Amino acid sequence: MDRRNKPSALASTPAAPPQPTVDITHEHSRVSATLPTGERVEVLLHGANVLSWKDAAGQEKLWLSESAALDGSKPVRGGIPVVFPVFGTAPDHEATSKLPQHGFARNSRWEFLGRSTSEGSSSSVKLDFGLSSENLAEGVKALWPYKFNLIYSVSLDPESLSTSLVVTNDGDVSFDFQTLLHTYFKVNDISSIEVSGLEDSEFIDKLASQAVSKQSGAIAFSGETDRIYTPAKGPKHPVVISDGGKPVFRIVRDNLDQVVVWNPWVDKAAATADFTPNDGWKNMVCVEPGSVKGWQKLDAGDAFEAAQSITLA
Numbered sequence: 428m429d430r431r432n433k434p435s436a437l438a439s440t441p442a443a444p445p446q447p448t449v450d451i452t453h454e455h456s457r458v459s460a461t462l463p464t465g466e467r468v469e470v471l472l473h474g475a476n477v478l479s480w481k482d483a484a485g486q487e488k489l490w491l492s493e494s495a496a497l498d499g500s501k502p503v504r505g506g507i508p509v510v511f512p513v514f515g516t517a518p519d520h521e522a523t524s525k526l527p528q529h530g531f532a533r534n535s536r537w538e539f540l541g542r543s544t545s546e547g548s549s550s551s552v553k554l555d556f557g558l559s560s561e562n563l564a565e566g567v568k569a570l571w572p573y574k575f576n577l578i579y580s581v582s583l584d585p586e587s588l589s590t591s592l593v594v595t596n597d598g599d600v601s602f603d604f605q606t607l608l609h610t611y612f613k614v615n616d617i618s619s620i621e622v623s624g625l626e627d628s629e630f631i632d633k634l635a636s637q638a639v640s641k642q643s644g645a646i647a648f649s650g651e652t653d654r655i656y657t658p659a660k661g662p663k664h665p666v667v668i669s670d671g672g673k674p675v676f677r678i679v680r681d682n683l684d685q686v687v688v689w690n691p692w693v694d695k696a697a698a699t700a701d702f703t704p705n706d707g708w709k710n711m712v713c714v715e716p717g718s719v720k721g722w723q724k725l726d727a728g729d730a731f732e733a734a735q736s737i738t739l740a
């Protein structure tokens with residue numbers, strides 16, 4: 428038999444690289460994603476609040492209070508709450524004046540819209556969450572009667588976590604809003620933490636009757652701290668959290684012109700019911716990119732996009 432035309436053995440198809448896995452757990456109330464390399468992120472649908480971000484070695488990067496409510500009864504104390512459409516409260520801004528502190532996004536149930544894995548990459552994953560005026564609780568709708576749609580995306584890479592928000596005005600009238608990504612970073616010891624990258628930036632000190640000052644040098648912590656910085660340098664200039672002189676997190680921003688820096692210290696932590704353990708303030712610092720000075724005006728049909736990207740340093 429002539430074997431000359433025998434087909435050569437098919438080249439074996441290379442095994443598809445392992446893919447990120449996505450799980451919906453806790454009776455459909457949480458979504459988690461794990462990369463093939465072991466990094467993991469977990470998001471609670473209540474607030475689309477990131478609860479946990481772990482590196483490949485399983486080390487937690489975010490601070491979450493041990494008594495944080497995870498049952499939807501109140502906003503989550505820790506992780507990354509999403510602040511929208513008001514930062515703090517705004518008694519003098521009529522349209523927003525009736526809303527609770529930090530708005531309703533962190534206290535509403537979001538929908539999991541699905542995952543996308545970047546094309547050609549098996550090493551990252553993006554989870555999308557949605558909240559719109561359609562699925563707001565009736566009581567909340569009455570407090571802020573605008574038609575809007577929010578898409579919040581949580582993207583995990585081996586070395587970084589990014590979260591981005593798209594706000595769309597689906598109504599016929601413009602609305603004003605503020606937004607902020609209230610990230611609680613887990614740190615070893617607040618007394619050896621420094622935040623740099625905000626040198627020469629103006630800040631409003633919320634603890635000193637809104638006094639305006641200018642930052643000289645890196646920020647160190649020796650008491651309650653609650654400041655709204657407007658960074659002097661551009662959004663791509665990282666704000667760096669260092670622990671004992673060693674950089675641990677680098678934060679860059681997109682379309683978020685302020686950075687709030689917060690640590691409640693002893694008394695404020697003690698006065699905050701869901702702040703546990705009592706000395707948990709030693710192990711956290713909030714560095715919160717946001718748009719919170721004045722208002723973003725969004726005309727009917729327009730969209731606003733913003734993001735933070737946190738890289739392990």
Ligand SMILES: O=P(O)(O)OC[C@H]1O[C@H](O)[C@H](O)[C@@H](O)[C@@H]1O
Pocket residue numbers: 528529633653654687688689713715
């Ligand atoms: O207790 P919450 O409503 O979650 O707010 C926690 C903190 O958020 C921000 O960092 C504000 O600047 C602080 O003034 C506030 O205390």
